[in-house]
Amino acid sequence: MIRIAVGAVVQCGDRYLLVNKKKINDTQNGEGIEIDEWDIPKGGVKEQDQSLEEAVLRELHEETGSSSFELKDKFEEKIVFDFPVELKSIIGFDKQETTMFFAEYVGDGGDLSPIDEEIGEIKFVTEEEFVEIVHHCETVEFLKKNVWN
Incomplete structure (x- = not known):
């Protein structure tokens, strides 16, 4: 079964927004799983x-508390992982x-x-810092191919 999700590469000047994910709440038993990883x-x-755009704006608000985002583009390529x-x-x-x-x-x-409650911290990082601390290699490879090329 495939989980359909949305994500955002958020830029502010020459920096990129990351969130420190502390918990996965989307579990079948509803108890959640403790984690500690930096990601978009x-x-x-x-x-x-109602739409993928609405979903990503909702996620941005939930994970950052802010509505100060302007969607600029939707990438053709998706991040897919097992x-x-x-x-x-x-x-x-x-x-x-x-x-x-x-x-x-x-x-x-x-x-x-x-x-x-899934998010512990929010910060903006440089491209170099992003590559060093983001947990998921699929995310880093996506940015290298689609943003930093």
């Missing part, structure tokens, strides 16, 4: 989302297909405070 804002599309074996039975999905958007942060930084 992304998450599953929900039934109430979940680790130990997660598949817990979350009920074998893989994830993430439609990616490019967005610009237009706020002043004062509105960045996660409202989602």
Whole structure:
């Protein structure tokens, strides 16, 4: 079974927005799983989302507390990956297909405070820092191919 998701590469000047994910709540038992990884804002599309654009704006707001984002583009390529074996039975999905958007942060930084308990910290990083700390190699490879080429 494939989880349909959305994600955003968010830029502010020459920096990129990252969130420190502390928990995965989308589990079949509802208990969640503790994690500690840096990634771009992304998450599953929900039934109430009217469009992928609405879904990514919702995810951005949940994970950053801000609505100060302008969607600039939707990438043709998606990030697709298999979940680790130990997660598949817990979350009920074998893989994830993430439609990616490019967005610009237009706020002043004062509105960045996660409202989602899954997020511990938010920060903007350089391209070099991004490559060093982002947990998922698929995300780094996506940016190398589609943003930094």
